[in-house]
Amino acid sequence: DQQVKQNSPSLSVQEGRISILNCDYTNSMFDYFLWYKKYPAEGPTFLISISSIKDKNEDGRFTVFLNKSAKHLSLHIVPSQPGDSAVYFCAARTMEYGNKLVFGAGTILRVKS
Amino acid sequence: NAGVTQTPKFRVLKTGQSMTLLCAQDMNHEYMYWYRQDPGMGLRLIHYSVGEGTTAKGEVPDGYNVSRLKKQNFLLGLESAAPSQTSVYFCASSRGQGVREPQHFGDGTRLSIL
Numbered sequence: 459d460q461q462v463k464q465n466s467p468s469l470s471v472q473e474g475r476i477s478i479l480n481c482d483y484t485n486s487m488f489d490y491f492l493w494y495k496k497y498p499a500e501g502p503t504f505l506i507s508i509s510s511i512k513d514k515n516e517d518g519r520f521t522v523f524l525n526k527s528a529k530h531l532s533l534h535i536v537p538s539q540p541g542d543s544a545v546y547f548c549a550a551r552t553m554e555y556g557n558k559l560v561f562g563a564g565t566i567l568r569v570k571s
Numbered sequence: 572n573a574g575v576t577q578t579p580k581f582r583v584l585k586t587g588q589s590m591t592l593l594c595a596q597d598m599n600h601e602y603m604y605w606y607r608q609d610p611g612m613g614l615r616l617i618h619y620s621v622g623e624g625t626t627a628k629g630e631v632p633d634g635y636n637v638s639r640l641k642k643q644n645f646l647l648g649l650e651s652a653a654p655s656q657t658s659v660y661f662c663a664s665s666r667g668q669g670v671r672e673p674q675h676f677g678d679g680t681r682l683s684i685l
Contacts, residue, residue, distance in 0.1 A: 462613070492673060501575070501661055501676030502614070547613060556621055557602055557665055557672060558629070561613035 461485045462550050464562035473571045477535040481548030481562055484529065488550035492559065493522060493533050496545045505546075506533070538569045573597050577662050577677035584652045584684050592647040592680050594662030602665045603645035604629070604674060605637060607658040614661060620645055652684045 463482045471477045481491075489510045494502035508515040508522045508531065515522050521534045535542055548562040575596045584590055594603065601622050606614040616629030620639040634656060636648045645664075649656060659681050663674040 464613075467611075494676075499678065501663075501678045503676070504673035507673065556619055556627065557667065557674070558604075558616060558619065559614075559674060561606075561615070563611050563613040 460563075461488075462548055462560050462562040464546075464548055464565050466565050467563075468566040468568070470568045470570060471538045473540055473569055474537045477533075477538045477542065477567055477569065479533040479535075479546050479548075479565050479567065481531045481533075482529060483531075483550050485550070485552070485560075486529070487553050488560075489553050490551040491522070491524060491531050492549045492551070493520075494547040494549060494561075496547065496564070502547055535567075538567075540569050540571045543567055543569045575662055575664055575675055575677035577660075577680050579680060580678070581681050582683070584649075584682065586652060586654060586684060588652050589648070589650050590652065590682075591649075592660055592662075592682075594645045594647070594664075594677060595643055596645075596662075596664040596675075597643065598664060598666075598675065599642070600664035600675075601642075601667050602672075602674075603639065604663040604665075605635070605645065605647045606661045606663065607631065607656075608661060608679075609658050617647065617660075654684045656682065657684045658682060 492507040493505040496502040545564045549559040604619040605617040618637040623642040662677045665674045
């Protein structure tokens, strides 16, 4: 039973436009949500996060929105750049000891120039 | 600045063989993790450690063992490899339990079991 779901396996966007990546979760006990970015042959790198007590967090071109009632979060990238082409993983932190994360399956983003 | 280093990067094993994957971090992090990534499934936690000398089971621990004898190293062992363990393995570390402590990942080990 996947607790974190990324229902879009891939997304293609034109350079300069907005990229919106979506993530749904089922466990209301998650207290923190993170987005990781992964290039081929490299490990995931932390991108941006949001606490469950907030509904928006912004860092430069990246903004994460959280809708707790819908158990949904999204990552907006504006403007999209070719270097943003990567796999994006949504992750949620459990309240259990150990700072453990539950990951979604990932979305492949392709930004076309 | 090395961060999290995994060795080896690639390995091919025959069914029934054993091997150990090494993870080393130079950030003095307390917590360390082993994940596996399979197509369409994201990263799944195998085992983790909250400090030197401690280990705990994650979501998919069967067929694996781990040890954390030194704070900077976290070893993942396969005693008798099976084809179902063909995967990409990622090690990660984090400073601790705080909400602003993201996990830092190594570049992965691609393991094939024939």
